[in-house]
Amino acid sequence: MYSSEESLNNDYPKFAVVGHPNKGKSSIVSSLALDDSVQIGDTPGTTQVKRGFPLKVDGKVIYELFDTPGFQRARRVLSWLNDQEPVSADKKGDVVRAFIAVHRDDERFIDEIELLEPIMNGAGIIYVVDASKPYGSEYETEMEILRWCGQPSMAILNLIGEENYTEQWKSALGHYFRMVRTFNPIKATFIEHIELLDSMSQLKEEWTKPIKVAIKVLEDLQDQKIEQTVDSIVSNMVKTLSYVHRQKIVGESATTDEEEKLKLSYREKIIKFEKEQEQNIESIWNHRSIEKVENMLVLDNVGLFSKESASIFGLSQQQLIITGASAGAMGGLGIDLLLGGGSLFLGSFIGGAVGGVGAMMGFDNLYEVKVLGQSIGKRELSVGPMKNLNFPYILLGRSLYHASVIAKRSHAMRGDIDLEQEEFLTEQIIDSEMRKTLEKVHVSLRKGDEPKEEELKAYKKVLKESFLGLL
Template sequence: MSVPIFATVGHPNKGKSSIVATLAQDESVQVSLVPGTTMRSRYFPMKVDGEVQYILVDTPGFQRARQALAWMKAQAVTAAERSSVVCQFVETYYNTDKFIDECELLAPVINGAGILYVIDGSRPYGEEYEAEMEILQWTGQPSIALINMVGEGDYIEEWRAALSQYFKIVRIFNAVTAEFHKRLELLKAFGQLREEWQAPLNKAVEILEEDRRVRCQRSAQHIAEMLANMIALTITKRLSPTEDEHAYKESLTQKYKIELRNLEQKGRRTIERFYNYHALERREKDLEILDADLFSLDSWNVFGLKKRQLLTTGAAGGALLGSGFDLAVGGTSFLLGATVGSMIGGASAWFSYNRISDIKILGLPLGGSELRVGPAANINFPYVVLGRAIYHYLAVIRRTHAQRDILSLDKAAGAMSTYFISDHQRKKLEKIFTRIRNTDDGTFDPALVDSLARIIEIIIVDLDKAP
């Protein structure tokens, strides 16, 4: 085998497919609470940049383990014959109407796959499992037992006592909730099954860690680009001298809001694709907080800066603009520009707390006028968008591919705000936001996005490490 191959085997409906989905990072694995969903063995390679690191095999569950073991015992005289008898069993009954599931799950094992025996630690241990464990022992293939917690019960200790008699390695592994480092620890345990697997699996762990870092970096860059585009967004409409601008203000404002939401939704889909979620379902009513109207006061209060922060941040932004005045006059203003700018910035942040953007009417050189909505003038706006983006990002990276429920982002929304941004980071952010905000044509220096991305990367890395 060029790469390690592992077959998940066990009773039906014990989480075998969930473990395959999580470890292969593949949402195409069929996961269902209905027993018998997996009827044929399917191979799922775990790839990074097109290179296969290891392969997981999803198999059907044992159905007639006791009868199969009885047949094998009737054929084997000595322990030395057991593995060949298992092969004989598969050759005898494969493509017949007998022992269909047993042949299907044993085929990859006798062809060299390591065994991942999966049980449900929330259900009591029973003697009916011993026949299938003994069959797996007869194959002679390296094996590990995984205690998967499907339900609410806790029978881990009795399972551990039984499993340790058949398997050298026993691990507790919840496929639905397993964090990234838990998955890597399991891969390292796989390396103990067979000596020749240790090097490729250690390499796979290093590659997965680097891949995680690159995905984080790409995500930060994309969030920065999305945020900059949303801040600088401007919607315009040219009006003739006879047209009344008041007739278009509402429709243009609505178009502006829709475009902002579209940019945000596009950003979410991109982040999800970065982490191999191509069919992740999000329902609006389940995103009551994160998908709340960008222009509602509730959304500001949850994700944006508080009024005290608005005053200090607005002052920082105003001071930045005022400093430009100081430089323009060669410093002879004695920093008066920065001081006044700070006062104006703080005051405008307070009084525009509920205002998202100005609507401007600009005269055109050839007559008529231009009605313009944007860029986002409210100093709180980028922090709202950033808080929502980071909240969504964390929800995605902490999700496993075994989870098939609708992505719900409202459970901890109240705890997510821009308080996770330090004062030092906020000052840096506001300098960038101010420069992007003060564009006239919606264009900005790409270097600002790169600087913004570096700050966002530090923030999301720290939050990912947090408990």
């Protein structure tokens, strides 16, 4: 779509990620390119041809990363280069170009040509090694070839396994590369990602500016993703907590079967809302192919709603009573303020007591089932909104946990996500002050009222704080 602009600007920084087979080159590219579609495998030769991953902003390429196949016949390449007429350092690149030209159709050097070509077209070299395995002199052949290319270069120490040979590698790589950085694409945080980009910007003076632009773009993108995630959670909370499922009934009152069917539909709908929200968050963070292992949101009187355990994501009964009491007291305080304190702050006291008792009573309540009379004589059965006081915290806890796992997940990671982490507790990330703000909105939604705009803003702020705390 933006091809015309792209062709006009072709002098952006390029980086070729090269190295021995199976040292995590594709993982690094996948992580830096925020793309989980890159094929990553433990079989050497997973990457068979080079692939460019341009970072484009509105069609304009800011920089481009190349994922390349690993060296396969490095000794033969170096031997060919050494066999040529000796040349001065400034002409060594021409010898490499000559190698590419001569062997372009030679099947033996497909991998080497694929990896050397972007470098000889001006790409900076990012040489990747696995620092969890010992250094070997065979790597020197590859590093020697890269030195022949004469392009700005840096080495990345990728710790794939449990052992650590970082120091050994650093002292060896220091002879060939001006810059050596450690970067684990699987565990790398956003800050580490940015720091690596910053290092890459220092490889060549002309690249500093565009990479700084890219860093700014990625930081803005990260902020937008956080905002969108919080918006998505808030919107799902409002939708779910205020949801009322209705169905027409034939008789004067609903039969047990009608009631059960409606309750089931209501539960299915709530679960569907949660799934949609999760998919939305996964798409915000560009994780398209994730398989999850998670506990199902159980909507019955046991399990997540049991008095004893409430839920790992919910609040304890004691906390609910405190939350209810403080929310009630806030309402009472409003009356006191209206009366200029003339009520001797009885409003706060009564409000607090009523809120607390309400919370205690509401612990067992799930959702209200009503038969509504219609003006034209027909009758309707309705389920909802959710009355259980703990439910919002369970839903919130699950959403925040899921979102934080997705947001932190590296694009280099493959395989299932485990969302059954029991140590995650809502109460640890949402303190009592935050709960007061949240409860105001929950109360409105339970009543079937639309929450006030400023209350929703405060709600969003609290969720954002909690979410950032998890990142």
